[in-house]
Protein backbone atom coordinates (compact mmCIF):
# COMPACT_ATOMS: atom_id res chain seq x y z
CA UNK A 73 0.00 0.00 0.00
CA UNK A 74 3.02 2.23 0.32
CA UNK A 75 2.16 4.02 -2.87
CA UNK A 76 -1.16 5.15 -1.40
CA UNK A 77 0.44 6.75 1.64
CA UNK A 78 2.24 10.04 1.95
CA UNK A 79 5.86 9.31 2.72
CA UNK A 80 5.60 10.94 6.10
CA UNK A 81 2.29 9.54 7.42
CA UNK A 82 0.90 11.06 10.59
CA UNK A 83 0.51 9.36 13.95
CA UNK A 84 -3.16 9.02 15.01
CA UNK A 85 -2.82 11.61 17.76
CA UNK A 86 -1.44 14.14 15.29
CA UNK A 87 -4.36 13.47 12.98
CA UNK A 88 -6.86 14.03 15.78
CA UNK A 89 -5.17 17.26 16.80
CA UNK A 90 -5.25 18.48 13.22
CA UNK A 91 -8.92 17.60 12.74
CA UNK A 92 -9.90 19.37 15.93
CA UNK A 93 -7.98 22.46 14.86
CA UNK A 94 -9.76 22.54 11.53
CA UNK A 95 -13.15 22.22 13.26
CA UNK A 96 -12.25 25.00 15.65
CA UNK A 97 -11.10 27.24 12.77
CA UNK A 98 -14.43 26.72 11.04
CA UNK A 99 -16.08 28.80 13.77
CA UNK A 100 -14.37 31.94 12.46
CA UNK A 101 -15.63 31.50 8.90
CA UNK A 102 -16.93 34.69 7.31
CA UNK A 103 -19.50 33.27 4.91
CA UNK A 104 -22.59 35.47 4.83
CA UNK A 105 -23.15 34.64 1.16
CA UNK A 106 -22.73 30.87 0.92
CA UNK A 107 -23.64 30.04 4.54
CA UNK A 108 -21.13 27.22 4.05
CA UNK A 109 -18.46 27.48 6.75
CA UNK A 110 -15.17 25.67 6.17
CA UNK A 111 -12.12 25.30 8.41
CA UNK A 112 -8.62 24.07 7.63
CA UNK A 113 -5.57 23.20 9.72
CA UNK A 114 -2.09 22.87 8.26
CA UNK A 115 0.73 20.92 9.90
CA UNK A 116 4.28 22.08 9.20
CA UNK A 117 7.38 19.93 9.04
CA UNK A 118 8.41 21.10 12.49
CA UNK A 119 5.08 20.34 14.12
CA UNK A 120 3.33 23.71 14.13
CA UNK A 121 -0.33 24.08 13.17
CA UNK A 122 -1.73 27.03 11.21
CA UNK A 123 -5.47 27.23 10.78
CA UNK A 124 -7.78 29.12 8.44
CA UNK A 125 -11.38 29.62 7.43
CA UNK A 126 -13.17 30.80 4.33
CA UNK A 127 -13.45 34.60 3.98
CA UNK A 128 -16.10 35.62 1.47
CA UNK A 129 -16.82 38.89 -0.31
CA UNK A 130 -19.92 40.61 -1.68
CA UNK A 131 -18.11 40.34 -5.00
CA UNK A 132 -17.96 36.54 -4.83
CA UNK A 133 -14.74 36.04 -6.85
CA UNK A 134 -12.81 38.02 -4.25
CA UNK A 135 -13.42 35.54 -1.48
CA UNK A 136 -10.91 32.89 -0.49
CA UNK A 137 -11.02 29.37 0.92
CA UNK A 138 -10.05 28.02 4.32
CA UNK A 139 -7.14 26.00 2.93
CA UNK A 140 -5.53 28.99 1.25
CA UNK A 141 -5.98 31.14 4.33
CA UNK A 142 -4.12 28.54 6.39
CA UNK A 143 -1.29 28.22 3.86
CA UNK A 144 -0.83 31.96 3.46
CA UNK A 145 -0.73 32.36 7.23
CA UNK A 146 2.02 29.78 7.52
CA UNK A 147 4.05 31.35 4.71
CA UNK A 148 3.68 34.79 6.25
CA UNK A 149 5.10 33.38 9.48
CA UNK A 150 8.10 31.87 7.68
CA UNK A 151 6.99 28.27 7.16
CA UNK A 152 7.03 26.51 3.79
CA UNK A 153 7.48 22.85 4.65
CA UNK A 154 4.09 21.19 4.99
CA UNK A 155 3.21 17.64 6.10
CA UNK A 156 -0.56 17.62 6.06
CA UNK A 157 -3.74 19.68 5.95
CA UNK A 158 -7.17 18.80 7.37
CA UNK A 159 -10.43 20.29 6.10
CA UNK A 160 -13.77 20.50 7.93
CA UNK A 161 -17.25 21.58 6.91
CA UNK A 162 -20.82 21.00 8.09
CA UNK A 163 -21.45 18.34 5.44
CA UNK A 164 -22.83 15.28 7.27
CA UNK A 165 -22.64 12.70 4.52
CA UNK A 166 -19.73 13.81 2.36
CA UNK A 167 -16.03 14.26 2.86
CA UNK A 168 -15.29 17.92 2.17
CA UNK A 169 -12.65 18.17 -0.53
CA UNK A 170 -10.45 21.09 -1.56
CA UNK A 171 -11.35 23.08 -4.67
CA UNK A 172 -8.98 23.06 -7.61
CA UNK A 173 -7.56 26.47 -6.78
CA UNK A 174 -6.59 25.32 -3.29
CA UNK A 175 -5.05 22.15 -4.70
CA UNK A 176 -2.86 24.29 -6.96
CA UNK A 177 -1.81 26.53 -4.06
CA UNK A 178 -0.97 23.45 -1.97
CA UNK A 179 0.96 21.95 -4.88
CA UNK A 180 3.28 24.96 -5.03
CA UNK A 181 4.80 23.58 -1.85
CA UNK A 182 5.17 19.93 -2.86
CA UNK A 183 3.17 16.99 -4.20
CA UNK A 184 3.91 14.40 -1.53
CA UNK A 185 1.94 15.60 1.44
CA UNK A 186 -1.41 14.59 2.85
CA UNK A 187 -4.90 16.06 2.62
CA UNK A 188 -7.38 14.87 5.26
CA UNK A 189 -10.94 15.37 4.05
CA UNK A 190 -13.51 15.01 6.82
CA UNK A 191 -17.23 14.62 7.47
CA UNK A 192 -18.91 16.60 10.24
CA UNK A 193 -18.59 13.57 12.55
CA UNK A 194 -14.80 13.57 12.21
CA UNK A 195 -14.44 10.52 9.99
CA UNK A 196 -12.05 11.12 7.13
CA UNK A 197 -10.32 9.98 3.97
CA UNK A 198 -6.74 10.95 3.18
CA UNK A 199 -5.10 11.55 -0.19
CA UNK A 200 -1.78 13.00 -1.30
CA UNK A 201 -1.61 16.15 -3.37
CA UNK A 202 -0.30 13.99 -6.18
CA UNK A 203 -3.54 11.99 -6.10
CA UNK A 204 -5.77 15.06 -5.90
CA UNK A 205 -4.02 17.01 -8.66
CA UNK A 206 -2.54 14.48 -11.08
CA UNK A 207 -0.51 15.65 -14.07
CA UNK A 208 -0.08 18.99 -12.37
CA UNK A 209 1.57 22.18 -13.56
CA UNK A 210 4.11 23.50 -11.07
CA UNK A 211 7.08 25.76 -10.38
CA UNK A 212 9.53 23.67 -12.40
CA UNK A 213 7.44 23.98 -15.57
CA UNK A 214 8.03 27.72 -15.76
CA UNK A 215 11.76 27.07 -16.05
CA UNK A 216 11.38 25.01 -19.17
CA UNK A 217 10.86 27.84 -21.63
CA UNK B 218 -10.51 0.80 -21.88
CA UNK B 219 -13.94 2.34 -22.03
CA UNK B 220 -13.53 3.79 -18.57
CA UNK B 221 -10.50 5.78 -19.72
CA UNK B 222 -12.43 7.52 -22.48
CA UNK B 223 -14.84 10.37 -22.26
CA UNK B 224 -18.26 9.07 -23.18
CA UNK B 225 -18.39 11.23 -26.28
CA UNK B 226 -14.89 10.75 -27.73
CA UNK B 227 -13.86 13.02 -30.58
CA UNK B 228 -13.20 12.01 -34.14
CA UNK B 229 -9.55 12.58 -35.19
CA UNK B 230 -10.45 15.46 -37.50
CA UNK B 231 -12.26 17.22 -34.65
CA UNK B 232 -9.23 16.77 -32.45
CA UNK B 233 -6.93 18.30 -35.07
CA UNK B 234 -9.25 21.24 -35.59
CA UNK B 235 -9.37 21.83 -31.84
CA UNK B 236 -5.58 21.63 -31.46
CA UNK B 237 -5.03 24.08 -34.29
CA UNK B 238 -7.51 26.50 -32.75
CA UNK B 239 -5.72 26.38 -29.43
CA UNK B 240 -2.36 27.02 -31.13
CA UNK B 241 -3.84 29.93 -33.04
CA UNK B 242 -5.36 31.39 -29.86
CA UNK B 243 -1.97 31.27 -28.18
CA UNK B 244 -0.82 34.05 -30.51
CA UNK B 245 -3.11 36.52 -28.73
CA UNK B 246 -1.72 35.76 -25.27
CA UNK B 247 -1.05 38.86 -23.17
CA UNK B 248 1.78 37.60 -20.97
CA UNK B 249 4.38 40.33 -20.48
CA UNK B 250 5.16 39.04 -16.99
CA UNK B 251 5.51 35.27 -17.39
CA UNK B 252 6.49 35.25 -21.07
CA UNK B 253 4.62 31.95 -21.10
CA UNK B 254 1.88 32.10 -23.76
CA UNK B 255 -0.96 29.61 -23.54
CA UNK B 256 -3.91 29.00 -25.85
CA UNK B 257 -7.07 26.98 -25.36
CA UNK B 258 -9.92 25.89 -27.60
CA UNK B 259 -13.24 24.65 -26.28
CA UNK B 260 -15.64 22.46 -28.27
CA UNK B 261 -19.33 22.75 -27.44
CA UNK B 262 -21.95 20.02 -27.71
CA UNK B 263 -23.24 21.51 -30.93
CA UNK B 264 -19.86 21.71 -32.60
CA UNK B 265 -18.81 25.31 -32.02
CA UNK B 266 -15.29 26.25 -30.95
CA UNK B 267 -14.48 29.05 -28.51
CA UNK B 268 -10.85 29.92 -27.98
CA UNK B 269 -8.92 31.81 -25.33
CA UNK B 270 -5.47 32.86 -24.19
CA UNK B 271 -3.92 33.85 -20.90
CA UNK B 272 -4.39 37.52 -19.94
CA UNK B 273 -1.96 38.63 -17.26
CA UNK B 274 -1.89 41.64 -14.94
CA UNK B 275 0.84 43.70 -13.27
CA UNK B 276 -0.81 42.53 -10.07
CA UNK B 277 -0.21 38.86 -10.85
CA UNK B 278 -3.23 37.39 -9.00
CA UNK B 279 -5.56 39.36 -11.28
CA UNK B 280 -4.51 37.52 -14.42
CA UNK B 281 -6.45 34.64 -15.86
CA UNK B 282 -5.67 31.49 -17.82
CA UNK B 283 -6.42 30.55 -21.42
CA UNK B 284 -8.83 27.80 -20.42
CA UNK B 285 -10.98 30.07 -18.30
CA UNK B 286 -11.02 32.74 -20.98
CA UNK B 287 -12.36 30.19 -23.46
CA UNK B 288 -15.03 28.91 -21.07
CA UNK B 289 -16.21 32.37 -20.08
CA UNK B 290 -16.45 33.35 -23.71
CA UNK B 291 -18.63 30.35 -24.46
CA UNK B 292 -20.90 31.00 -21.47
CA UNK B 293 -21.25 34.64 -22.44
CA UNK B 294 -22.41 33.54 -25.87
CA UNK B 295 -25.01 31.20 -24.41
CA UNK B 296 -23.20 27.84 -24.47
CA UNK B 297 -22.81 25.59 -21.43
CA UNK B 298 -22.56 22.10 -22.90
CA UNK B 299 -18.91 21.23 -23.45
CA UNK B 300 -17.37 18.16 -25.10
CA UNK B 301 -13.65 18.88 -25.01
CA UNK B 302 -10.95 21.49 -24.49
CA UNK B 303 -7.44 21.57 -25.98
CA UNK B 304 -4.52 23.45 -24.42
CA UNK B 305 -1.33 24.61 -26.15
CA UNK B 306 1.90 26.19 -24.90
CA UNK B 307 5.48 26.55 -26.09
CA UNK B 308 6.66 23.65 -23.92
CA UNK B 309 8.60 21.26 -26.19
CA UNK B 310 8.96 18.29 -23.91
CA UNK B 311 5.94 18.45 -21.65
CA UNK B 312 2.22 18.21 -22.15
CA UNK B 313 0.78 21.49 -20.87
CA UNK B 314 -1.81 20.75 -18.22
CA UNK B 315 -4.55 22.97 -16.75
CA UNK B 316 -4.01 24.55 -13.33
CA UNK B 317 -6.26 23.58 -10.48
CA UNK B 318 -8.35 26.73 -10.79
CA UNK B 319 -9.14 25.99 -14.41
CA UNK B 320 -9.99 22.38 -13.58
CA UNK B 321 -12.52 23.66 -11.04
CA UNK B 322 -14.04 26.08 -13.53
CA UNK B 323 -14.28 23.27 -16.11
CA UNK B 324 -15.83 20.96 -13.53
CA UNK B 325 -18.71 23.40 -12.92
CA UNK B 326 -19.96 22.27 -16.31
CA UNK B 327 -19.59 18.51 -15.91
CA UNK B 328 -17.01 15.85 -15.06
CA UNK B 329 -17.27 13.65 -18.12
CA UNK B 330 -15.63 15.69 -20.83
CA UNK B 331 -12.17 15.61 -22.33
CA UNK B 332 -9.04 17.69 -21.79
CA UNK B 333 -6.42 17.47 -24.56
CA UNK B 334 -3.01 18.47 -23.21
CA UNK B 335 -0.46 19.08 -25.96
CA UNK B 336 3.25 19.55 -26.61
CA UNK B 337 4.44 22.25 -28.99
CA UNK B 338 4.70 19.64 -31.76
CA UNK B 339 1.00 18.85 -31.49
CA UNK B 340 1.29 15.46 -29.80
CA UNK B 341 -1.11 15.10 -26.92
CA UNK B 342 -2.54 13.13 -24.03
CA UNK B 343 -6.22 13.22 -23.16
CA UNK B 344 -7.90 12.91 -19.76
CA UNK B 345 -11.43 13.45 -18.50
CA UNK B 346 -12.19 16.13 -15.93
CA UNK B 347 -12.99 13.32 -13.54
CA UNK B 348 -9.42 12.04 -13.90
CA UNK B 349 -7.86 15.49 -13.54
CA UNK B 350 -9.91 16.57 -10.54
CA UNK B 351 -10.81 13.42 -8.59
CA UNK B 352 -12.98 13.67 -5.47
CA UNK B 353 -14.09 17.10 -6.61
CA UNK B 354 -16.33 19.64 -4.94
CA UNK B 355 -19.12 20.82 -7.23
CA UNK B 356 -22.51 22.51 -7.57
CA UNK B 357 -24.45 19.67 -5.98
CA UNK B 358 -22.41 19.87 -2.76
CA UNK B 359 -23.75 23.33 -1.98
CA UNK B 360 -27.28 21.90 -1.84
CA UNK B 361 -26.42 19.49 0.91
CA UNK B 362 -26.43 21.93 3.80
CA UNK C 363 -14.97 70.29 -17.21
CA UNK C 364 -12.35 68.78 -19.45
CA UNK C 365 -10.69 67.06 -16.55
CA UNK C 366 -13.89 65.17 -15.74
CA UNK C 367 -14.21 63.73 -19.22
CA UNK C 368 -12.30 60.90 -20.80
CA UNK C 369 -10.19 62.36 -23.55
CA UNK C 370 -12.12 60.49 -26.18
CA UNK C 371 -15.73 60.98 -25.06
CA UNK C 372 -18.39 58.94 -26.81
CA UNK C 373 -21.13 60.23 -29.05
CA UNK C 374 -24.64 59.63 -27.61
CA UNK C 375 -25.48 56.99 -30.19
CA UNK C 376 -22.33 55.05 -29.30
CA UNK C 377 -23.28 55.20 -25.65
CA UNK C 378 -26.75 53.83 -26.35
CA UNK C 379 -25.36 51.03 -28.46
CA UNK C 380 -22.95 50.12 -25.67
CA UNK C 381 -25.64 50.17 -22.97
CA UNK C 382 -27.92 47.96 -25.03
CA UNK C 383 -25.10 45.50 -25.61
CA UNK C 384 -24.40 45.28 -21.90
CA UNK C 385 -28.08 44.67 -21.16
CA UNK C 386 -28.23 42.00 -23.82
CA UNK C 387 -25.09 40.33 -22.43
CA UNK C 388 -26.67 40.19 -18.98
CA UNK C 389 -29.11 37.59 -20.29
CA UNK C 390 -26.29 35.04 -20.57
CA UNK C 391 -25.15 35.47 -16.95
CA UNK C 392 -24.44 32.19 -15.17
CA UNK C 393 -25.23 33.18 -11.59
CA UNK C 394 -27.03 30.33 -9.81
CA UNK C 395 -25.40 31.30 -6.51
CA UNK C 396 -25.80 35.08 -6.27
CA UNK C 397 -28.89 35.39 -8.50
CA UNK C 398 -27.35 38.73 -9.43
CA UNK C 399 -26.91 38.89 -13.21
CA UNK C 400 -24.49 41.44 -14.63
CA UNK C 401 -23.64 42.32 -18.22
CA UNK C 402 -20.80 44.38 -19.66
CA UNK C 403 -19.97 45.74 -23.10
CA UNK C 404 -16.53 46.98 -24.07
CA UNK C 405 -15.84 49.40 -26.92
CA UNK C 406 -12.46 49.14 -28.64
CA UNK C 407 -10.53 51.95 -30.24
CA UNK C 408 -11.57 50.78 -33.69
CA UNK C 409 -15.27 50.62 -32.87
CA UNK C 410 -15.82 46.95 -32.07
CA UNK C 411 -17.91 45.82 -29.09
CA UNK C 412 -17.09 42.80 -26.93
CA UNK C 413 -19.61 41.78 -24.31
CA UNK C 414 -19.49 39.62 -21.20
CA UNK C 415 -21.48 38.38 -18.24
CA UNK C 416 -20.65 37.07 -14.81
CA UNK C 417 -19.79 33.36 -14.67
CA UNK C 418 -20.02 31.95 -11.16
CA UNK C 419 -18.72 28.76 -9.59
CA UNK C 420 -19.83 26.50 -6.75
CA UNK C 421 -16.50 27.42 -5.21
CA UNK C 422 -17.36 31.13 -5.14
CA UNK C 423 -13.80 32.52 -5.49
CA UNK C 424 -13.49 30.83 -8.88
CA UNK C 425 -16.20 32.88 -10.48
CA UNK C 426 -15.53 35.95 -12.58
CA UNK C 427 -17.28 39.22 -13.33
CA UNK C 428 -18.94 40.48 -16.50
CA UNK C 429 -16.35 43.22 -17.02
CA UNK C 430 -13.41 40.82 -16.92
CA UNK C 431 -15.15 38.40 -19.24
CA UNK C 432 -15.60 41.18 -21.79
CA UNK C 433 -11.99 42.33 -21.51
CA UNK C 434 -10.55 38.85 -21.77
CA UNK C 435 -12.68 38.18 -24.82
CA UNK C 436 -11.37 41.29 -26.52
CA UNK C 437 -7.74 40.46 -25.69
CA UNK C 438 -8.18 36.91 -26.95
CA UNK C 439 -9.40 38.35 -30.26
CA UNK C 440 -6.39 40.63 -30.56
CA UNK C 441 -7.73 43.94 -29.20
CA UNK C 442 -6.06 45.91 -26.42
CA UNK C 443 -7.08 49.51 -27.09
CA UNK C 444 -10.23 50.30 -25.15
CA UNK C 445 -12.37 53.44 -25.19
CA UNK C 446 -15.22 52.61 -22.85
CA UNK C 447 -17.08 49.90 -20.98
CA UNK C 448 -20.74 49.84 -19.91
CA UNK C 449 -22.08 47.75 -17.04
CA UNK C 450 -25.70 46.65 -16.45
CA UNK C 451 -27.46 44.87 -13.61
CA UNK C 452 -31.00 44.50 -12.30
CA UNK C 453 -30.48 47.18 -9.63
CA UNK C 454 -33.32 49.68 -9.98
CA UNK C 455 -32.09 52.46 -7.72
CA UNK C 456 -28.31 52.21 -7.90
CA UNK C 457 -25.73 52.58 -10.60
CA UNK C 458 -23.90 49.24 -10.80
CA UNK C 459 -20.20 49.83 -10.32
CA UNK C 460 -17.23 47.58 -11.08
CA UNK C 461 -15.54 45.69 -8.24
CA UNK C 462 -11.96 46.51 -7.37
CA UNK C 463 -10.62 43.46 -9.17
CA UNK C 464 -12.28 44.51 -12.42
CA UNK C 465 -10.98 48.07 -12.01
CA UNK C 466 -7.46 46.65 -11.74
CA UNK C 467 -7.92 44.49 -14.84
CA UNK C 468 -9.27 47.51 -16.75
CA UNK C 469 -6.38 49.63 -15.53
CA UNK C 470 -3.83 47.26 -17.07
CA UNK C 471 -4.95 48.69 -20.40
CA UNK C 472 -4.89 52.39 -19.53
CA UNK C 473 -6.28 54.90 -17.01
CA UNK C 474 -7.93 57.36 -19.36
CA UNK C 475 -10.96 55.52 -20.59
CA UNK C 476 -14.59 55.62 -19.56
CA UNK C 477 -16.77 53.41 -17.37
CA UNK C 478 -20.51 53.78 -17.83
CA UNK C 479 -22.36 52.58 -14.72
CA UNK C 480 -26.07 52.11 -15.31
CA UNK C 481 -29.37 51.59 -13.51
CA UNK C 482 -31.88 49.07 -14.84
CA UNK C 483 -33.76 51.89 -16.58
CA UNK C 484 -30.69 52.78 -18.64
CA UNK C 485 -29.75 56.00 -16.86
CA UNK C 486 -26.06 56.18 -16.13
CA UNK C 487 -23.07 57.95 -14.63
CA UNK C 488 -19.65 57.90 -16.27
CA UNK C 489 -16.22 57.95 -14.68
CA UNK C 490 -12.70 57.40 -15.96
CA UNK C 491 -10.57 54.55 -14.69
CA UNK C 492 -8.37 57.18 -13.11
CA UNK C 493 -11.32 58.36 -11.03
CA UNK C 494 -12.42 54.86 -10.06
CA UNK C 495 -8.96 53.59 -9.12
CA UNK C 496 -6.94 56.59 -7.91
CA UNK C 497 -3.30 56.15 -6.90
CA UNK C 498 -3.26 52.88 -8.78
CA UNK C 499 -0.53 50.26 -9.10
CA UNK C 500 0.16 49.38 -12.73
CA UNK C 501 2.51 47.80 -15.26
CA UNK C 502 5.10 50.56 -15.01
CA UNK C 503 5.55 50.04 -11.26
CA UNK C 504 6.97 46.57 -11.78
CA UNK C 505 9.82 48.08 -13.78
CA UNK C 506 10.97 50.25 -10.91
CA UNK C 507 12.72 47.60 -8.89
CA UNK D 508 -9.63 68.91 6.64
CA UNK D 509 -11.86 66.53 8.54
CA UNK D 510 -13.02 64.98 5.30
CA UNK D 511 -9.48 63.94 4.43
CA UNK D 512 -8.94 62.05 7.68
CA UNK D 513 -10.27 58.70 8.75
CA UNK D 514 -12.61 59.25 11.66
CA UNK D 515 -10.36 57.35 13.98
CA UNK D 516 -6.92 58.72 13.06
CA UNK D 517 -3.88 56.99 14.48
CA UNK D 518 -1.43 58.42 16.97
CA UNK D 519 2.10 58.77 15.50
CA UNK D 520 3.50 55.96 17.63
CA UNK D 521 0.79 53.60 16.38
CA UNK D 522 1.63 54.55 12.82
CA UNK D 523 5.32 53.80 13.36
CA UNK D 524 4.55 50.45 14.94
CA UNK D 525 2.32 49.56 12.02
CA UNK D 526 4.90 50.59 9.41
CA UNK D 527 7.61 48.57 11.11
CA UNK D 528 5.35 45.52 11.22
CA UNK D 529 4.64 45.79 7.52
CA UNK D 530 8.36 46.06 6.75
CA UNK D 531 9.08 43.05 8.92
CA UNK D 532 6.31 41.05 7.23
CA UNK D 533 7.83 41.79 3.85
CA UNK D 534 10.77 39.55 4.75
CA UNK D 535 8.52 36.48 4.55
CA UNK D 536 7.26 37.27 1.05
CA UNK D 537 7.19 34.25 -1.27
CA UNK D 538 7.70 35.95 -4.62
CA UNK D 539 10.00 33.85 -6.83
CA UNK D 540 8.14 35.01 -9.96
CA UNK D 541 7.79 38.78 -9.55
CA UNK D 542 10.79 39.32 -7.27
CA UNK D 543 8.62 42.10 -5.82
CA UNK D 544 8.23 41.53 -2.06
CA UNK D 545 5.37 43.29 -0.29
CA UNK D 546 4.42 43.38 3.39
CA UNK D 547 1.26 44.56 5.10
CA UNK D 548 0.22 45.15 8.71
CA UNK D 549 -3.38 45.50 9.80
CA UNK D 550 -4.49 47.23 13.01
CA UNK D 551 -7.73 46.02 14.59
CA UNK D 552 -10.16 48.10 16.62
CA UNK D 553 -8.86 46.61 19.83
CA UNK D 554 -5.21 47.32 19.06
CA UNK D 555 -3.95 44.02 17.68
CA UNK D 556 -1.70 43.84 14.60
CA UNK D 557 -1.95 41.10 11.95
CA UNK D 558 0.69 41.06 9.24
CA UNK D 559 0.94 39.45 5.83
CA UNK D 560 3.11 39.13 2.74
CA UNK D 561 2.49 38.25 -0.89
CA UNK D 562 2.39 34.52 -1.65
CA UNK D 563 2.83 33.80 -5.34
CA UNK D 564 2.16 30.71 -7.44
CA UNK D 565 3.67 29.21 -10.60
CA UNK D 566 0.19 29.70 -12.00
CA UNK D 567 0.27 33.45 -11.46
CA UNK D 568 -3.48 34.04 -10.95
CA UNK D 569 -3.39 31.78 -7.89
CA UNK D 570 -1.10 34.04 -5.93
CA UNK D 571 -2.34 36.52 -3.36
CA UNK D 572 -1.27 39.91 -2.04
CA UNK D 573 0.15 40.95 1.31
CA UNK D 574 -2.91 42.98 2.22
CA UNK D 575 -5.31 40.11 1.69
CA UNK D 576 -3.09 37.72 3.61
CA UNK D 577 -3.16 40.09 6.59
CA UNK D 578 -6.95 40.52 6.45
CA UNK D 579 -7.64 36.81 6.10
CA UNK D 580 -5.37 36.10 9.05
CA UNK D 581 -7.26 38.57 11.21
CA UNK D 582 -10.65 37.17 10.20
CA UNK D 583 -9.50 33.64 10.87
CA UNK D 584 -8.52 34.71 14.39
CA UNK D 585 -11.93 36.28 15.00
CA UNK D 586 -11.29 39.96 14.21
CA UNK D 587 -13.38 41.98 11.76
CA UNK D 588 -13.10 45.56 13.04
CA UNK D 589 -10.20 47.27 11.30
CA UNK D 590 -8.72 50.74 11.91
CA UNK D 591 -5.80 50.88 9.50
CA UNK D 592 -3.46 48.93 7.24
CA UNK D 593 0.11 49.79 6.25
CA UNK D 594 1.80 48.50 3.09
CA UNK D 595 5.55 48.25 2.39
CA UNK D 596 7.58 47.36 -0.68
CA UNK D 597 11.09 47.91 -1.98
CA UNK D 598 10.01 50.84 -4.18
CA UNK D 599 12.30 53.77 -3.41
CA UNK D 600 10.51 56.58 -5.18
CA UNK D 601 6.86 55.56 -5.11
CA UNK D 602 4.30 54.95 -2.43
CA UNK D 603 3.18 51.34 -2.80
CA UNK D 604 -0.58 51.24 -3.25
CA UNK D 605 -3.03 48.35 -2.91
CA UNK D 606 -4.35 46.66 -6.04
CA UNK D 607 -8.04 46.86 -6.83
CA UNK D 608 -8.71 43.35 -5.57
CA UNK D 609 -7.24 44.17 -2.17
CA UNK D 610 -9.24 47.40 -2.02
CA UNK D 611 -12.41 45.38 -2.56
CA UNK D 612 -11.47 42.88 0.14
CA UNK D 613 -10.72 45.75 2.55
CA UNK D 614 -14.00 47.43 1.63
CA UNK D 615 -15.98 44.38 2.73
CA UNK D 616 -15.12 45.45 6.27
CA UNK D 617 -15.94 49.16 6.02
CA UNK D 618 -15.13 52.25 3.98
CA UNK D 619 -13.96 54.58 6.71
CA UNK D 620 -10.59 53.19 7.68
CA UNK D 621 -7.07 54.19 6.75
CA UNK D 622 -4.56 52.85 4.24
CA UNK D 623 -0.93 53.89 4.83
CA UNK D 624 1.06 53.61 1.59
CA UNK D 625 4.81 53.80 2.16
CA UNK D 626 8.11 54.24 0.36
CA UNK D 627 11.10 52.09 1.29
CA UNK D 628 12.40 54.91 3.51
CA UNK D 629 9.24 54.82 5.64
CA UNK D 630 7.66 58.03 4.41
CA UNK D 631 3.99 57.61 3.63
CA UNK D 632 0.68 58.96 2.39
CA UNK D 633 -2.62 57.95 3.94
CA UNK D 634 -6.04 57.59 2.33
CA UNK D 635 -9.35 56.14 3.44
CA UNK D 636 -10.88 53.17 1.68
CA UNK D 637 -13.60 55.51 0.51
CA UNK D 638 -10.98 57.59 -1.28
CA UNK D 639 -9.21 54.58 -2.80
CA UNK D 640 -12.36 52.83 -4.00
CA UNK D 641 -14.95 55.50 -4.73
CA UNK D 642 -18.45 54.53 -5.85
CA UNK D 643 -17.81 51.04 -4.56
CA UNK D 644 -19.95 47.93 -4.70
CA UNK D 645 -20.38 46.32 -1.30
CA UNK D 646 -22.33 43.92 0.92
CA UNK D 647 -25.44 46.12 1.09
CA UNK D 648 -25.82 46.13 -2.71
CA UNK D 649 -26.52 42.40 -2.79
CA UNK D 650 -29.61 42.97 -0.61
CA UNK D 651 -31.18 45.31 -3.10
CA UNK D 652 -32.41 42.73 -5.58
Ligand SMILES: [Zn+2]
Nearest residue numbers: 137170171174
Ligand atom coordinates in the same frame (compact mmCIF):
# COMPACT_ATOMS: atom_id res chain seq x y z
ZN1 LIG E 1 -10.55 26.27 -2.31
Ligand SMILES: [Zn+2]
Nearest residue numbers: 282315316319
Ligand atom coordinates in the same frame (compact mmCIF):
# COMPACT_ATOMS: atom_id res chain seq x y z
ZN1 LIG F 1 -5.44 27.85 -15.16
Ligand SMILES: [Zn+2]
Nearest residue numbers: 427460461464
Ligand atom coordinates in the same frame (compact mmCIF):
# COMPACT_ATOMS: atom_id res chain seq x y z
ZN1 LIG G 1 -15.65 42.61 -10.83
Ligand SMILES: [Zn+2]
Nearest residue numbers: 572605606609
Ligand atom coordinates in the same frame (compact mmCIF):
# COMPACT_ATOMS: atom_id res chain seq x y z
ZN1 LIG H 1 -3.57 43.27 -3.98
